[in-house]
Amino acid sequence: MNGAQTLDAWLKVQAIRKRFGAxxxxxxxxxxxxxxxxxxxxxxxxxxxxxxxxxLAGLDRDHQGRIFIDDRDVTSLPARQRQALYLYQExxxxxxxxxxxxxxxxxxxxxxxxxxxxxxxxxVLGEIELQxxxxxxxxxxxxxxxxxxxxxxxxxxxxxxLLLDEPFGSLDPETRAAMQELFGRVASQHRITSVFVxxxxxxxxxxxxxxxxxxxxxxxxxxxxxxxxxxxDSGVQRELRFWEALRVEAIGSGAKPTP
Amino acid sequence: MVSGVAVASAAGANAAVIRAGSTSLLCVLIAVPLVLxxxxxxTRHWSYPGLWPDALQWxxxxxxxxxxxxxxxxxxxxxxxxVIVAVGATTAGFLTSQRIAGHRRRGVLLMLxxxxxxxxxxxxxxxLNYGFIRLQLAASLWGVILAQFLFAYAYAVLLLSGxxxxxxxxxxxxAESIGADRFQIWWxxxxxxxxxxxxxxxxxxxxxxxxxxxxxxxxxxGRVQTLPLLVFDYFGSGDFRLxxxxxxxxxxxxxAAVLLNRRLLAWPLTAASSRV
Amino acid sequence: MLTAGAVILALAFAGLYSVGVLGLLSExxxxxxxxxxxxxxxxxxxxGFSLALTLVTLGLATVAALATVLIVDMRVRRGPFAVxxxxxxxxxxxxxxxxxYQILGDAGLLSRMAHAVGWIRSxxxxxxxxxxxxxxxxxxxxxxxxxxxxxxxxxxxFENERVAELRQLAYTLGATRMQALSRVVxxxxxxxxxxxxxxYGVVLMGAFxxxxxxxxxxxxMISVEIYSRxxxxxxxxxxxxxxxxxxYLLLVLAAWxxxxxxxxxxxxxxx
Numbered sequence: 001m002n003g004a005q006t007l008d009a010w011l012k013v014q015a016i017r018k019r020f021g022a023x024x025x026x027x028x029x030x031x032x033x034x035x036x037x038x039x040x041x042x043x044x045x046x047x048x049x050x051x052x053x054x055x056l057a058g059l060d061r062d063h064q065g066r067i068f069i070d071d072r073d074v075t076s077l078p079a080r081q082r083q084a085l086y087l088y089q090e091x092x093x094x095x096x097x098x099x100x101x102x103x104x105x106x107x108x109x110x111x112x113x114x115x116x117x118x119x120x121x122x123x124v125l126g127e128i129e130l131q132x133x134x135x136x137x138x139x140x141x142x143x144x145x146x147x148x149x150x151x152x153x154x155x156x157x158x159x160x161x162l163l164l165d166e167p168f169g170s171l172d173p174e175t176r177a178a179m180q181e182l183f184g185r186v187a188s189q190h191r192i193t194s195v196f197v198x199x200x201x202x203x204x205x206x207x208x209x210x211x212x213x214x215x216x217x218x219x220x221x222x223x224x225x226x227x228x229x230x231x232x233d234s235g236v237q238r239e240l241r242f243w244e245a246l247r248v249e250a251i252g253s254g255a256k257p258t259p
Numbered sequence: 260m261v262s263g264v265a266v267a268s269a270a271g272a273n274a275a276v277i278r279a280g281s282t283s284l285l286c287v288l289i290a291v292p293l294v295l296x297x298x299x300x301x302t303r304h305w306s307y308p309g310l311w312p313d314a315l316q317w318x319x320x321x322x323x324x325x326x327x328x329x330x331x332x333x334x335x336x337x338x339x340x341x342v343i344v345a346v347g348a349t350t351a352g353f354l355t356s357q358r359i360a361g362h363r364r365r366g367v368l369l370m371l372x373x374x375x376x377x378x379x380x381x382x383x384x385x386x387l388n389y390g391f392i393r394l395q396l397a398a399s400l401w402g403v404i405l406a407q408f409l410f411a412y413a414y415a416v417l418l419l420s421g422x423x424x425x426x427x428x429x430x431x432x433x434a435e436s437i438g439a440d441r442f443q444i445w446w447x448x449x450x451x452x453x454x455x456x457x458x459x460x461x462x463x464x465x466x467x468x469x470x471x472x473x474x475x476x477x478x479x480x481g482r483v484q485t486l487p488l489l490v491f492d493y494f495g496s497g498d499f500r501l502x503x504x505x506x507x508x509x510x511x512x513x514x515a516a517v518l519l520n521r522r523l524l525a526w527p528l529t530a531a532s533s534r535v
Numbered sequence: 536m537l538t539a540g541a542v543i544l545a546l547a548f549a550g551l552y553s554v555g556v557l558g559l560l561s562e563x564x565x566x567x568x569x570x571x572x573x574x575x576x577x578x579x580x581x582x583g584f585s586l587a588l589t590l591v592t593l594g595l596a597t598v599a600a601l602a603t604v605l606i607v608d609m610r611v612r613r614g615p616f617a618v619x620x621x622x623x624x625x626x627x628x629x630x631x632x633x634x635x636y637q638i639l640g641d642a643g644l645l646s647r648m649a650h651a652v653g654w655i656r657s658x659x660x661x662x663x664x665x666x667x668x669x670x671x672x673x674x675x676x677x678x679x680x681x682x683x684x685x686x687x688x689x690x691x692x693f694e695n696e697r698v699a700e701l702r703q704l705a706y707t708l709g710a711t712r713m714q715a716l717s718r719v720v721x722x723x724x725x726x727x728x729x730x731x732x733x734x735y736g737v738v739l740m741g742a743f744x745x746x747x748x749x750x751x752x753x754x755x756m757i758s759v760e761i762y763s764r765x766x767x768x769x770x771x772x773x774x775x776x777x778x779x780x781x782x783y784l785l786l787v788l789a790a791w792x793x794x795x796x797x798x799x800x801x802x803x804x805x806x
Contacts, residue, residue: 379741470627
């Protein structure tokens with residue numbers, strides 16, 4: 001069955017079709033995401049995950065199908081009118097602006113008064129735990145810090161939809177875990193609807209409320225987490241078997257677990 | 260072991276001496292012609308075989324700049340023309356290089372845009388000359404400006420095309436995603452990031468016009484006077500003092516600028532090492 | 536919409552160009568001019584001379600610049616040399632020619648220095664370095680103009696390509712100084728500098744001011760050849776100038792399109 005029907009679907013995607021030259025990339029991709037939920041999408045490299053996000057963001061308008069955000073048909077709208085923010089894999093910060101200005105960028109575009117900008121940016125700085133770093137330039141920040149700033153910049157404009165393209169891929173495992181936790185907390189606090197693309201199973205399970213799998217030009221929707229885990233194609237079963245085999249081998253060899 | 264160390268340090272000391280010596284020699288080689296230029300501009304007589312001029316008259320500078328030798332006029336003309344060419348060529352070059360960068364056939368377009376620069380200025384001047392006569396641009400200030408512009412524009416396109424890489428494209432897209440309209444993308448993202456390179460382009464296109472001799476002569480046809488043309492005229496008439504004076508004016512401005520900010524000439528050098 | 540801007544500018548240029556070319560064609564439609572230019576005018580020896588001078592100058596400049604970078608320590612970035620090396624870049628051809636005349640001429644600085652140490656007794660004994668048939672003065676002047684630029688170029692490449700580190704690596708792998716130089720340092724620097732050298736080669740081919748002021752009457756470089764026919768009082772020489780200019784243009788176009796084929800195509804990858 002294609003398409004989990006949720007009652008208050010914030011994002012509705014219908015029959016997206018995309019070709020690359022003669023090759024079809026997607027064929028009738030449809031799904032829905034409820035308000036404030038995160039759809040975690042798993043897929044192998046080259047499966048078109050990035051293209052899908054760019055289509056949702058409005059950065060790629062060469063496709064068929066329709067997209068609705070909050071019951072508005074945004075298919076023909078350009079990126080800047082969709083309020084759908086796309087976060088790149090590499091934290092892409094404006095090199096000529098410091099942390100404060102990077103975060104404030106979206107607010108400055110809307111010509112908000114200075115005091116309001118300051119207030120909102122400071123609040124966000126607190127949420128992403130980077131207070132005191134507002135005067136720093138991007139080049140002096142670590143990967144994790146940069147990704148936080150990219151986050152903060154997205155948060156502060158309160159987008160209708162957040163599109164994350166393997167945002168933590170370039171971070172080390174500890175920073176990654178911290179970022180996943182931060183994202184989960186902030187997203188639920190602000191009731192942000194997002195589509196989170198990753199190839200890391202653990203990450204998907206950690207951040208996702210809903211789940212999807214891109215393969216062969218289609219997106220498979222799952223009713224719930226259990227369904228996702230049960231599907232042999234999602235890779236969860238394979239992982240479990242691997243760890244299970246390891247556990248059995250450890251018991252069999254009589255190795256004693258170190259305290 | 261000890262002798263080994265001693266030999267090594269002796270070799271090291273030798274190398275240091277060679278290094279210091281060559282460096283000093285090169286510095287002298289560079290400084291001498293420049294000093295010579297300055298001296299020539301205030302020398303009335305320099306009889307052979309003296310190694311120093313007979314007499315130096317620094318007061319000559321006030322006379323030369325007072326106006327009847329044409330130095331001041333040529334200086335003003337040169338400045339005016341060069342500023343117009345620099346601003347025009349940089350602006351046009353910036354916009355064109357952006358169009359080219361996003362185009363599918365950018366390799367071909369780039370080569371085409373560079374054509375005016377590839378042929379010698381004389382050839383450019385000769386081929387444009389007839390057309391300019393027809394358009395009544397010959398022997399006019401604007402004719403010279405246009406001809407120099409074509410040359411400088413080709414150069415600016417080459418120089419500024421290095422700016423439009425995938426990073427800038429991604430940053431522009433990002434800004435659009437956050438909500439910026441086209442004007443805001445230019446004003447808040449592209450221009451600030453291009454500022455350094457634009458400065459370099461302005462300076463170098465200014466120099467192309469400031470130093471130009473062939474086009475000013477061929478298109479100007481005697482009606483337009485610039486500093487390089489004056490150098491030539493005075494050289495031809497054997498008045499080396501005035502020729503050198505024009506030379507000092509010609510060289511002085513760029514020399515000061517470059518010594519203060521060496522990055523103004525950075526572009527062709529960094530392009531070689533970061534060729535995409 | 537996207538291509539409109541580029542196309543308009545390209546068209547404007549082509550327009551002016553073709554008017555000039557039409558002028559050329561109408562004036563030199565009679566093949567007499569072309570026949571003269573191609574077979575009797577000595578345009579080929581001018582081209583050959585230009586090419587020879589260009590190659591010699593480039594060769595000398597490359598060698599000198601490499602030697603300088605490898606011997607002199609430019610890493611002392613604030614030292615006088617590192618700053619002074621930029622100075623010659625502020626000197627245009629016309630002033631360089633003037634200075635060359637004053638230094639290399641028979642009553643010039645070098646001649647006076649030779650007199651001071653007793654090598655010569657009068658200006659006439661000084662060898663002709665300017666207005667000479669081999670173009671020595673032209674070569675030396677261009678050499679002085681472009682070598683500083685090459686020094687800066689090789690120095691930058693040295694830094695950016697981490698040549699010092701790679702050379703060190705070669706040493707640890709057992710290379711001698713000569714081997715490290717010829718197998719690592721030189722290939723790296725020369726290959727990376729090639730495009731810039733090619734551009735300078737093109738510029739030198741079309742050199743004008745220097746050969747105009749201190750070149751001999753014959754042989755002369757192509758730009759001077761074209762100019763002297765264009766500006767001559769004998770008006771019949773003008774169409775010849777146009778024809779020569781067109782010839783040069785065609786040759787450059789041909790070389791340009793060959794270079795076009797060599798250019799690596801920018802990769803277009805879908806995301």
